[in-house]
Amino acid sequence: MAAKWIETLTGSLEQKKQYKQDKARIDALPEPYTIAAKAMHRYFMYYGGITDGGTLLTMFGDLADLWERAAIDGTPVRAIVGDDPVEFAETFVQAYSGKQWIDKEREQLLKAIDAAAADDTPKED
Template sequence: MMANWIETLTGPLGQKKQYKQYRARIEALPEPYGTVAKAVQRYLMYYGGATDGETLLTMMGDSVDLWERAAEDGTAVRAIVGEDPVEFAETFAQAYSGKQWIDRERARLTKAIDDAAREDRNDG
């Protein structure tokens, strides 16, 4: 009962634990992979705009897996991100089609225009 109440306020505790585990894995990466993984994660948090924790955790987990494999194989950072790290991060984020904050705003915009158009027809 208490866990349900807390999760209602703060979100699922399992997701928070998983997030912390991913953060610890990023912190454990050797350089330069750790620095790059942190920078990409930060960008994904802003650009990705995922509103549901499950999508965000999946994206983050896949990102951590990528950097761990790259470090293990000794793959050069530029071989992964290419010459445009922004394009890499945005393309990576597009693979995760969960709900995004912009979806809510798109729906609001459409509704506002539809409502205004209905009022315009009723007045005219």
């Protein structure tokens, strides 16, 4: 019962465990792959804005898979990310649908504009 109460406050303990495992996989990569994977992971945390834990876990697991495979094959970092690492990272994130923090703000904006437009009807004299 205590675990359910804690998970209500902090989120899924199983998801946290999986996240730590994927992070450890990235940390264990040889250079230069660990540098690239950590940089992408950091960028995803700022750019992605995904709030769904399951989607984040899938994305970070796939990120670890990508760089592990590149390290095993000896694929150069630039062969993975190309000339524009930002474009690669943003395209990577866009492949994962999930609820993002900006969704709530978009909804708030739409409601505010609808309310303003409803009050903005021309008044007859």
